[in-house]
Amino acid sequence: xxxxxxxxxxxxxxxxxxxxxxxxxxxxxxxxxxxxxxxxxxxxxxxxxxxxxxxxxxxxxxxxxxxxxxxxxxxxxxxxxxxxxxxxxxxxxxxxxxxxxxxxxxxxxxxxxxxxxxxxxxxxxxxxxxxxxxxxxxxxxxxxxxxxxxxxxxxxxxxxxxxxxxxxxxxxxxxxxxxxxxxxxxxxxxxxxxxxxxxxxxxxxxxxxxxxxxxxxxxxxxxxxxxx
Numbered sequence: 001x002x003x004x005x006x007x008x009x010x011x012x013x014x015x016x017x018x019x020x021x022x023x024x025x026x027x028x029x030x031x032x033x034x035x036x037x038x039x040x041x042x043x044x045x046x047x048x049x050x051x052x053x054x055x056x057x058x059x060x061x062x063x064x065x066x067x068x069x070x071x072x073x074x075x076x077x078x079x080x081x082x083x084x085x086x087x088x089x090x091x092x093x094x095x096x097x098x099x100x101x102x103x104x105x106x107x108x109x110x111x112x113x114x115x116x117x118x119x120x121x122x123x124x125x126x127x128x129x130x131x132x133x134x135x136x137x138x139x140x141x142x143x144x145x146x147x148x149x150x151x152x153x154x155x156x157x158x159x160x161x162x163x164x165x166x167x168x169x170x171x172x173x174x175x176x177x178x179x180x181x182x183x184x185x186x187x188x189x190x191x192x193x194x195x196x197x198x199x200x201x202x203x204x205x206x207x208x209x210x211x212x213x214x215x216x217x218x219x220x221x222x223x224x225x226x227x228x
Contacts, residue, residue, distance in 0.1 A: 026048065081099045
């Protein structure tokens with residue numbers, strides 16, 4: 001009965017988690033090669049930041065470039081969608097809380113982030129604007145036997161920009177779920193973005209971004225310029 005319930009959830013509300021999920025929790029610098037390209041230290045524990053639910057951009061909508069940035073970057077990430085509420089989840093039980101996955105982009109106003117870093121300010125302006133979290137279709141957990149053995153790729157206007165393996169994550173998905181849930185209660189429909197591999201870079205107005213998880217899912221988005 002429990003499996004039937006989970007299956008029905010996969011076909012129901014969780015398949016459109018972006019319409020009602022509350023929390024978007026992001027992990028920064030979870031790939032050593034990306035930390036190096038950002039000239040940052042490899043962290044001893046996860047670096048966390050949040051996006052609002054209005055950051056979601058499902059496939060078919062556009063990525064809206066904020067008027068206050070001149071250097072918008074793509075960051076390709078595996079997203080983990082939570083299937084039930086969890087507080088202080090033990091690492092050994094963490095995968096029981098996962099409903100599935102989505103490919104995500106953590107769109108980042110890099111020039112703004114650089115200024116925030118210099119001033120010691122939070123990254124909200126750089127990371128949390130409307131449409132800063134484009135997402136693919138929901139992928140049920142059953143279709144991903146090992147989330148730590150996935151190949152991610154991203155192209156801009158047909159040119160390969162990012163390629164990485166989730167096996168290179170510094171912190172594993174169970175570790176991240178346990179760590180985050182000790183700080184904040186995670187709820188059904190929440191998503192955790194697990195960090196980006198190296199190769200982040202700029203996009204401009206009218207660029208087309210294509211991205212995918214090899215053999216699992218792909219997505220396509222267009223970048224639109226600032227709107228008054």
